[in-house]
Each structure stands twice: as structure tokens, then as C-alpha cells.
Amino acid sequence: MTWEETIRFIRTQPEYKYLVDKAYFEEDLILNVQRFMQSDEFRETLKLLNQYQPNAKTILDIGSGNGISAVALALEGYTVVSIEPDSSDTVGAGAIRKLKTHYNLDNLEVYEAFAEELQLPNDSFDIVYARQCMHHAYDLGKFVAEASRVTKKNGLFITIRDHVIFNKNDKEWFLENHPLQKFYGGENAFKPTEYKNAMENAGLEIKKEMKYYDSVINYFPSTKEEITNIFQLSKSKAITHLNNKIGILSKISFLQKLYLKKIGLNKKNFYDENKIPGRMYSYLCIKK
Ligand SMILES: C[S@@+](CC[C@H](N)C(=O)[O-])C[C@H]1O[C@@H](n2cnc3c(N)ncnc32)[C@H](O)[C@@H]1O
Structure with missing residues (x-):
């Protein structure tokens, strides 16, 4: 199954109701955005954006999926560029374009692209944000290097909720336990050192590593x-x-x-x- 087929399928299965709800996979795209905007995770993220980039105007949202964060950030007043390689109308760029039209957002642009191949100029964004996306990189070094290239000097690169593994067995254990891996097989995770090396090699200074229990951003929907x-x-x-x-x-x-x-x-x-x-x-x- 593709990712889109997987999401369409689990929407029909009662045992996945909690996941569909908490991961914002509902067919109703507007409801997903509204619920994401009210979440403790998003509120905590906004606090960090304000703390680290109080004057920021422009944000690149990498791997926006069905658009919850790209649209939420645009509704918060940022000028947002969203990139998403999947074109689908329910979990990809098509969904984000529908939301752009619904909310009449002049401050949101959507491109179908992978993070490793950004067709965007150097030093263009105050903030580059990626939610649950960096662990899907097909080339982690390139992904982070491209993100860094388009971030302005002294700008912020923020990655949210990326899966972490500590060794080979731990990765197998993660993949066996991931609720959707058996359907679409596209899950992945890296070691913390791999993420951090990619960041340091890309000219980024790591200001904060938030481990699982350090922030509601990671453990949401738990409070x-x-x-x-x-x-x-x-x-x-x-x-x-x-x-x-x-x-x-x-x-x-x-x-x-x-x-x-x-x-x-x-x-x-x-x-x-x-x-x-x-x-x-x-x-x-x-x-x-
Ligand atoms: C788990 S989803 C997260 C979507 C969205 N950010 C969210 O939090 O709801 C991961 C997304 O990353 C996208 N993706 C996968 N590989 C990518 C890559 N190399 N560059 C950019 N996006 C990628 C997928 O198409 C998918 O939409």
C-alpha cells in the first residue's frame, strides 16, 4: 500500500480511530488544522519560535503532509513556504492547496519537492521547520545541508518529533512496533549522533536537544x-x-x-x- 492508501484504509478501521484522531489523519482537513492549532504541542512550538526568533516573518515547512503545520503557521501570520513530495489530495500537496484555498491564504506557497533537492535560494528563511519529517530523509546529510543552506544567518532550524534509535536491535524493535509500518513499509529512524553530526556538518549550532520526556512537543498527545x-x-x-x-x-x-x-x-x-x-x-x- 502507498502512504495515501494506508491512511484511507485506517480511516475505515475502528481500531485505528484513536491514531487517526491524534495524528490528524481525518478526512476533514479543516478539522485537523483546528485541532492541531489547539494542541499543547503547537502552543509549545510557538513559544520556542518566539523565544529563539522573535522577529521572524518567513518560515519554510519541510514535508508538510496534509498541511496542518504549514496552514497553522500561515494563520499565525508567518509567510510560509511548504514543500511536500507527495501530491495526494488527502495527505499531500493537494490537501495543502485545498486548505490554502479554504482559508484564502496569500501568505502560503506550496511546492512538490524533497528536502534534499530544494529549488530555493540561499539564506531565504528566518525559520526552517520540519515536523515528523527528518527521519524520512533518503539522504540525511543532504536533507540537513539543504535546510541549512536556505536558512538565513542566525536563523532557526527546528525539527520536531523525529524517531530516534540507539542501535540495530532497537531499530528493528521500533519498526516491529510501528502501527503503520506493516501496511506501507516507509518508516525510518536515526541515532541522535547521526542527526547531530548532520546538523554540525551543515554549519548549524545545536542550541537544544529535547529528548522524549523533556517536552510535550515529543510526548503529545499525553499532557x-x-x-x-x-x-x-x-x-x-x-x-x-x-x-x-x-x-x-x-x-x-x-x-x-x-x-x-x-x-x-x-x-x-x-x-x-x-x-x-x-x-x-x-x-x-x-x-x-
Ligand atoms: C510523518 S509525515 C509528517 C507530515 C507533517 N509534517 C505532519 O507532521 O503531519 C512525513 C512527511 O514527510 C514527507 N517526506 C518524506 N520524505 C521526505 C523528504 N526526503 N523530503 C521532504 N519530505 C519528505 C512525506 O511525504 C510525509 O508527508
């Missing part, structure tokens, strides 16, 4: 509260379990600590990104 509360909840459950075993003695904090240690329930183990297949990272770089 900050959920991520914090789920640990507290697990601790309470463990203490209840202890109470069932030893009764009133479970109130003694020393015994609680000993028990939590015995069952290995601590923050370090709990928030262990190694337990998440293909956990996502985000990067902020400044063009030197």
Missing part, C-alpha cells in the same frame, strides 16, 4: 499532567499493594521506600525512554 500523575498513581497503587500484604505497617515511610526500591519503582526507571520504541526527539539549531 504534562498525565506524564507526572501517572508516576504518582503507580506509586499509590504499589503502596496499596503493600498495605494488602503487611497492613498498618505499610504507613511507615522507611518500609514504603524499601518496598518501592525492591520492585524498582523510581523516577529513573519509570521515565526510561528506552522502553518506548522509536521515542521522538526535537532539535533547535541556529545557522552560524
Whole structure:
């Protein structure tokens, strides 16, 4: 199946409803944009854009898919160029053009292109943004070099939610667990060192590496509260379990600590990104 066929297929399957919803794969393109704009991820991204490029006017959105971010950024007032190699009307450039017409956006241009072959002038954008796209690069070095080439000096290159793997087995584990890989086979991921080497080789200074648990940008649709509360909840459950075993003695904090240690329930183990297949990272770089 192609990527487009995969998305059309999963829309018909009830077991993929949550994924379709949370990954903005609905057929209703406008609804996807509205929901993306209200997301904690997008709000947090806007904060970072304002913090690192407060006077930015122009953005290149690489690999825009069905256009959620390109359109959202244009609606926020940026002048946006969107590039997307897939021409489809539901997950590609066709979808973005439909949204451009719907919202009457003069400040959004759409081109069908790969990041590795940008037909755009040097030093043209204040910000170059790529959401869930860099890990699809067919040539990571070229992808990042081209992104850097079109970024203005002191401009921002921001990559969001890219899958990360640590070794060969970890990559196999990620691919086996990816919900759509069995349909379209197009998933990929790189090691953090591969992303960072590509950035440094392209003349970019890495200002921030956001590991999985560092930002809601990565772990959305989970919220900050959920991520914090789920640990507290697990601790309470463990203490209840202890109470069932030893009764009133479970109130003694020393015994609680000993028990939590015995069952290995601590923050370090709990928030262990190694337990998440293909956990996502985000990067902020400044063009030197
Ligand atoms: C997971 S989708 C993300 C789409 C969109 N950015 C989003 O967050 O919803 C990855 C997108 O990257 C595009 N893509 C794949 N390889 C690419 C490349 N080498 N250069 C630019 N875009 C690419 C795909 O066509 C697809 O639309």
C-alpha cells in the first residue's frame, strides 16, 4: 500500500480511530488544522519560535503532509513556504492547496519537492521547520545541508518529533512496533549522533536537544499532567499493594521506600525512554 492508501484504509478501521484522531489523519482537513492549532504541542512550538526568533516573518515547512503545520503557521501570520513530495489530495500537496484555498491564504506557497533537492535560494528563511519529517530523509546529510543552506544567518532550524534509535536491535524493535509500518513499509529512524553530526556538518549550532520526556512537543498527545500523575498513581497503587500484604505497617515511610526500591519503582526507571520504541526527539539549531 502507498502512504495515501494506508491512511484511507485506517480511516475505515475502528481500531485505528484513536491514531487517526491524534495524528490528524481525518478526512476533514479543516478539522485537523483546528485541532492541531489547539494542541499543547503547537502552543509549545510557538513559544520556542518566539523565544529563539522573535522577529521572524518567513518560515519554510519541510514535508508538510496534509498541511496542518504549514496552514497553522500561515494563520499565525508567518509567510510560509511548504514543500511536500507527495501530491495526494488527502495527505499531500493537494490537501495543502485545498486548505490554502479554504482559508484564502496569500501568505502560503506550496511546492512538490524533497528536502534534499530544494529549488530555493540561499539564506531565504528566518525559520526552517520540519515536523515528523527528518527521519524520512533518503539522504540525511543532504536533507540537513539543504535546510541549512536556505536558512538565513542566525536563523532557526527546528525539527520536531523525529524517531530516534540507539542501535540495530532497537531499530528493528521500533519498526516491529510501528502501527503503520506493516501496511506501507516507509518508516525510518536515526541515532541522535547521526542527526547531530548532520546538523554540525551543515554549519548549524545545536542550541537544544529535547529528548522524549523533556517536552510535550515529543510526548503529545499525553499532557504534562498525565506524564507526572501517572508516576504518582503507580506509586499509590504499589503502596496499596503493600498495605494488602503487611497492613498498618505499610504507613511507615522507611518500609514504603524499601518496598518501592525492591520492585524498582523510581523516577529513573519509570521515565526510561528506552522502553518506548522509536521515542521522538526535537532539535533547535541556529545557522552560524
Ligand atoms: C510523518 S509525515 C509528517 C507530515 C507533517 N509534517 C505532519 O507532521 O503531519 C512525513 C512527511 O514527510 C514527507 N517526506 C518524506 N520524505 C521526505 C523528504 N526526503 N523530503 C521532504 N519530505 C519528505 C512525506 O511525504 C510525509 O508527508
